[in-house]
Each structure stands twice: as structure tokens, then as C-alpha cells.
Amino acid sequence: MSNSPEAVNYYIPLMKNLNMTWEEIKKTPRHELEGLVIALGEYNILHSFDGYTNKNISEMAKDNPEVAKQYAEYQAKQRKYRKRETQVNSLYELF
Numbered sequence: 001m002s003n004s005p006e007a008v009n010y011y012i013p014l015m016k017n018l019n020m021t022w023e024e025i026k027k028t029p030r031h032e033l034e035g036l037v038i039a040l041g042e043y044n045i046l047h048s049f050d051g052y053t054n055k056n057i058s059e060m061a062k063d064n065p066e067v068a069k070q071y072a073e074y075q076a077k078q079r080k081y082r083k084r085e086t087q088v089n090s091l092y093e094l095f
Helices: 005-017 022-027 030-046 054-063 066-085
Strands: none
Touching: 005 022, 005 030, 030 066, 054 066
């Protein structure tokens, strides 16, 4: 398992953030592990700037322009999931 991208991309985040044991990971099918990691990434982005105001973000972006890009991604995810929380009349409204 040395130099294995699976260890970094799947196992460590699942063990650290979802408190899965090595035994649970071994018993779980790979497609489910991938889904959990993707969902964890979505969750992290979705809540990455919770508690910050636009003023806080603009102050941080002065020193680090990458923050503005991350905040834009955060806002896009927020809009995406808020749209899904509202009542949808047709499948085309989701996209």
C-alpha cells in the first residue's frame, strides 16, 4: 500500500472524518467508498465558509486571492442545494 493514492484519497479521509475503522472500510464496496468520499468533499465545501460575512471574505481575499475562488465555489454549492430544497415541479428545474 506504500505510495498508493487510495490511501490518501479514500482511506485516510474516511478514517479521520467519518471515523470508519479499517475493518469497515475493507467490508465496504469500492463504489460506496468513492461515494462517501465525494459526499464528504461536497459537505466540506458546502460548510467551508459558514459563519463568515462578505466583509470577512473580502478582507481575507486581499491577502490570498485563492479565497475569492473558494468562496465563489462555496456560494455556487449553496445555491445548488438551496434550489433542491425548494419544491420542484419538473426534472428540468434541477438543472
